[in-house]
Amino acid sequence: MTTTETRQPVLELRHVNLHYGSVEALHDVSFSAYAGEVIGLVGDNGAGKSSLIKTISGVNVPDSGEILVDGTRRHWRSPHDSMAAGIETLYQDSGLAPDLSIGSNVFLGREKRRRGLLGRLGFVDQTSMEHEALEHLARVGITIPETNRTVSELSGGQRQAVAIGRAIAWARHVIILDEPTNHLGARQSAEVLKVITSAREHGLCVLFISHTLPHVLEVTDRIIVLRLGRVVRDAPTKEFTVESLLGAITGLNE
Amino acid sequence: MSTSSERPESAVAGAPAPSRLRRVVTNQQFVLFLVLLALIVFFGIRNSLFFRTGEFSNLLTDFSGLVLIAIAETFVITAGGIDLAVGSTTAVTGVIVAGWIQPLVTHNVNQAVVLLVGTAAAIVIGGLAGGFSALLITVFDLVPFVATLVTYSVGAGLALVISHGAPVGYNPSAIYWSASGVGMVTWLVAIVLLVAIVLGVVLHLTVYGRYNFAIGSNEFAARAAGINVRRHLVSVYVLAGILAGLTGMFFYIRSGSGAATTGVTNSANLVAIAAVVIGGASLVGGVGRWAGTMLGAAVLTVVSDGLIFINVPPTWIQVVVGALIALAALLQSFRRRSRRMT
Ligand SMILES: Nc1ncnc2c1ncn2[C@@H]1O[C@H](COP(=O)(O)OP(=O)(O)OP(=O)(O)O)[C@@H](O)[C@H]1O
Ligand SMILES: [Mg+2]
Numbered sequence: 001m002t003t004t005e006t007r008q009p010v011l012e013l014r015h016v017n018l019h020y021g022s023v024e025a026l027h028d029v030s031f032s033a034y035a036g037e038v039i040g041l042v043g044d045n046g047a048g049k050s051s052l053i054k055t056i057s058g059v060n061v062p063d064s065g066e067i068l069v070d071g072t073r074r075h076w077r078s079p080h081d082s083m084a085a086g087i088e089t090l091y092q093d094s095g096l097a098p099d100l101s102i103g104s105n106v107f108l109g110r111e112k113r114r115r116g117l118l119g120r121l122g123f124v125d126q127t128s129m130e131h132e133a134l135e136h137l138a139r140v141g142i143t144i145p146e147t148n149r150t151v152s153e154l155s156g157g158q159r160q161a162v163a164i165g166r167a168i169a170w171a172r173h174v175i176i177l178d179e180p181t182n183h184l185g186a187r188q189s190a191e192v193l194k195v196i197t198s199a200r201e202h203g204l205c206v207l208f209i210s211h212t213l214p215h216v217l218e219v220t221d222r223i224i225v226l227r228l229g230r231v232v233r234d235a236p237t238k239e240f241t242v243e244s245l246l247g248a249i250t251g252l253n254e
Numbered sequence: 255m256s257t258s259s260e261r262p263e264s265a266v267a268g269a270p271a272p273s274r275l276r277r278v279v280t281n282q283q284f285v286l287f288l289v290l291l292a293l294i295v296f297f298g299i300r301n302s303l304f305f306r307t308g309e310f311s312n313l314l315t316d317f318s319g320l321v322l323i324a325i326a327e328t329f330v331i332t333a334g335g336i337d338l339a340v341g342s343t344t345a346v347t348g349v350i351v352a353g354w355i356q357p358l359v360t361h362n363v364n365q366a367v368v369l370l371v372g373t374a375a376a377i378v379i380g381g382l383a384g385g386f387s388a389l390l391i392t393v394f395d396l397v398p399f400v401a402t403l404v405t406y407s408v409g410a411g412l413a414l415v416i417s418h419g420a421p422v423g424y425n426p427s428a429i430y431w432s433a434s435g436v437g438m439v440t441w442l443v444a445i446v447l448l449v450a451i452v453l454g455v456v457l458h459l460t461v462y463g464r465y466n467f468a469i470g471s472n473e474f475a476a477r478a479a480g481i482n483v484r485r486h487l488v489s490v491y492v493l494a495g496i497l498a499g500l501t502g503m504f505f506y507i508r509s510g511s512g513a514a515t516t517g518v519t520n521s522a523n524l525v526a527i528a529a530v531v532i533g534g535a536s537l538v539g540g541v542g543r544w545a546g547t548m549l550g551a552a553v554l555t556v557v558s559d560g561l562i563f564i565n566v567p568p569t570w571i572q573v574v575v576g577a578l579i580a581l582a583a584l585l586q587s588f589r590r591r592s593r594r595m596t
Pocket of ligand 1: 046048
């Protein structure tokens with residue numbers, strides 16, 4: 001029994017099921033996540049990790065089951081609802097619009113409007129968005145000289161950095177990172193791990209998905225193992241080694 | 255000053271942005287502007303009457319008949335779709351409105367009232383046509399190409415059925431009004447240009463326009479960012495329908511009647527799409543500019559009017575327009591390829 005379990009979970013899933021047509025992607029998934037906790041979500045390709053986080057973020061609508069935020073049952077109709085509840089998601093398949101500027105991407109879906117009448121008419125305040133985007137990204141250690149370039153002009157790693165920066169900038173309760181170290185070099189990967197640790201210090205709950213098991217063992221407090229859409233292990237990170245984690249993922253030594 | 259021999263890495267952020275001059279010169283709109291000037295000079299040299307204000311006024315009027323549906327296509331194409339229906343929506347709106355307001359015309363109702371009622375009706379009819387496409391796309395999951403082709407056929411057929419293939423209504427005072435204005439600019443043209451400018455502002459300066467580009471650039475990203483993609487797409491096709499309806503009203507006012515051939519026999523939908531492509535928009539969405547479309551529409555107008563002016567048979571004009579589209583598309587794939595190589 002750890003002390004966290006006496007607190008209210010910031011995010012809780014109860015018996016979530018999800019199908020894509022006849023494909024069963026999630027089967028009876030339940031778990032709780034607490035503020036200030038980093039949870040590793042691991043599993044083989046196709047285990048259902050992305051499906052799970054898309055269900056939490058409102059991209060997918062579960063067939064059955066409940067999602068609770070701060071103890072309240074929530075029904076997401078779209079990602080807009082989960083964002084409003086303080087849940088921010090970095091998607092594995094790029095969540096950026098390549099033809100828009102970096103600044104516009106950081107503010108996508110939350111465009112700053114101009115003051116007064118123009119703002120009410122829907123005019124965007126591009127200058128201040130570009131300006132603030134720079135600050136948002138700098139705060140998480142991403143330096144990009146000009147935010148008015150389009151994302152299509154960035155390298156894969158830089159795009160990933162912008163996406164992470166955006167998620168960190170807006171997350172209030174939960175931040176979900178689906179393979180955030182994808183496309184990243186060793187130094188930038190280490191940066192991301194640092195960002196995760198500092199998010200925990202700020203009291204956020206982090207869901208970290210990665211195939212790089214040493215990274216998962218390094219930064220997480222708890223690890224949830226998914227296999228064929230089911231939770232097969234949910235235990236504190238200290239109970240795992242790379243070998244035992246690998247075993248749980250593949251199910252070979254059972 | 256960077257040269258063409260610069261290292262490829264400079265395309266990545268971190269390198270300084272290209273100089274302002276270079277950005278302007280490589281800009282497709284600037285090239286288009288030069289092309290437009292060259293065309294005007296060319297036609298002017300071939301026939302000096304081309305510079306007469308009367309012809310300029312005709313050019314403006316013909317431009318106005320194209321520009322609204324071209325802007326409609328700009329919204330649709332940058333959102334990642336295509337609308338083949340605008341040509342027949344123009345026709346069907348023209349004949350329906352002409353029929354509806356003819357009783358007002360014959361009872362000598364105030365002309366301003368007649369035209370305003372007609373415009374309101376045109377907005378409704380055009381909006382319904384666009385809404386039909388939107389329904390097929392968002393509810394029945396048809397791809398925009400097929401959905402709007404269906405709308406196109408239904409519209410073209412309805413226009414023929416309603417009009418029996420003959421002009422509908424007769425409103426000489428509308429024709430008379432369409433020629434009035436200040437100098438070379440008629441009121442009709444001025445209103446169309448005003449609407450065009452408002453739409454340019456919406457596309458580039460508002461949240462609505464931002465969503466439009468985001469959806470065309472990466473629909474998943476837009477959805478994941480909390481944008482209501484379906485609602486936006488519905489609104490875009492309805493907007494395109496409304497602009498086609500207004501274009502139908504425009505031609506009604508110009509000719510004093512509605513005809514099933516308006517916008518259909520001249521493949522106005524393809525000309526409008528051509529204007530957008532020539533203007534530099536990407537047919538896969540996410541990229542395009544209002545100014546590019548305006549220039550594209552201007553080039554197409556000058557070419558087709560100019561060719562008539564120097565006595566090229568009208569049948570050849572379609573060929574020339576086709577060649578222009580091919581040229582613009584070639585330029586686009588050329589740039590895409592060169593970008594991939596850097
Ligand atoms: N949009 C979709 N339509 C149909 N089936 C899908 C869709 N997305 C995922 N699936 C299926 O659902 C299952 C889980 O996929 P998911 O993407 O969640 O796996 P994952 O654990 O994220 O894998 P990876 O490590 O490769 O990213 C797979 O069998 C996959 O084929
Ligand atoms: Mg995945």
